[in-house]
Amino acid sequence: MADGITGKLKDKLIATKEKWAREGKLPGRVRHGDGVRLPPGQHLVSNWPVLDLGIQPYIPEKDWKLAIDGQVENPVRWDWDQFMAQPQSSFVTDIHCVTSWSRYDNRWDGVSALDVIELVKPKASATHIIQHCHDGYTTNVPLDVFAQKDVILAHSWEGDWLTREHGAPMRLVIPAKYFWKSSKWLKRLEFVDADRYGFWEDRGYHNEGDPWKEQRFD
Numbered sequence: 001m002a003d004g005i006t007g008k009l010k011d012k013l014i015a016t017k018e019k020w021a022r023e024g025k026l027p028g029r030v031r032h033g034d035g036v037r038l039p040p041g042q043h044l045v046s047n048w049p050v051l052d053l054g055i056q057p058y059i060p061e062k063d064w065k066l067a068i069d070g071q072v073e074n075p076v077r078w079d080w081d082q083f084m085a086q087p088q089s090s091f092v093t094d095i096h097c098v099t100s101w102s103r104y105d106n107r108w109d110g111v112s113a114l115d116v117i118e119l120v121k122p123k124a125s126a127t128h129i130i131q132h133c134h135d136g137y138t139t140n141v142p143l144d145v146f147a148q149k150d151v152i153l154a155h156s157w158e159g160d161w162l163t164r165e166h167g168a169p170m171r172l173v174i175p176a177k178y179f180w181k182s183s184k185w186l187k188r189l190e191f192v193d194a195d196r197y198g199f200w201e202d203r204g205y206h207n208e209g210d211p212w213k214e215q216r217f218d
């Protein structure tokens with residue numbers, strides 16, 4: 001063990017790296033789509049379109065809360081400072097929207113889903129996760145999709161805080177799925193023991209939403 005403050009920081013850094021290595025969570029990219037980067041029927045854009053239900057809730061950080069509960073051993077309810085005090089991760093991932101635009105190389109900062117899972121400890125009964133948002137939007141994913149290593153509860157994009165129209169102060173990002181599975185203005189992650197459709201899944205969107213399989217609508 002190294003001595004002093006620098007030594008302590010070094011130990012902490014080494015411990016983090018050892019943890020990453022154990023989990024296979026090394027910084028870098030997760031490969032989705034078997035090496036095909038642009039999914040079928042998509043075109044690239046360089047801007048970042050805004051899509052929502054016409055309501056863009058304003059949630060000041062002082063009023064923000066996130067509940068992570070349901071089929072977990074250790075439910076949490078974070079305020080903003082508690083959320084920001086969690087281990088931080090950074091991923092660069094691509095966006096694929098079902099309306100056919102894709103955007104490459106988006107840098108996200110926030111708390112990784114793997115760190116959330118490690119903390120709340122899903123029960124054996126947990127199979128899916130329902131995302132609940134401040135505008136009433138919901139969407140669902142299987143636990144193994146949420147547990148992919150580039151899934152992030154993001155507070156920042158390209159080094160700046162998320163803007164309100166993109167889901168400030170925090171949104172989920174699930175790179176392996178069409179973007180409707182990535183909730184803006186997230187307020188609750190509910191671990192459940194049976195699948196349940198969300199807003200668009202109820203309205204004819206495909207339940208899985210894998211862009212490389214073109215799972216757009218049912």
Ligand SMILES: Nc1nc2c(c(=O)[nH]1)N[C@H]1C(S)=C(S)[C@@H](COP(=O)(O)O)O[C@H]1N2
Pocket residue numbers: 048049050051052053054097098133134135137165166167179180181182183184185186
């Ligand atoms: N809370 C909330 N999250 C949402 C939506 C929404 O209407 N409300 N729309 C989804 C859809 S269909 C898409 S394509 C993306 C759009 O995110 P963006 O506006 O940041 O591009 O958000 C997803 N998450």
Ligand SMILES: [Mo]
Pocket residue numbers: 051097098099179180
């Ligand atoms: Mo969308």
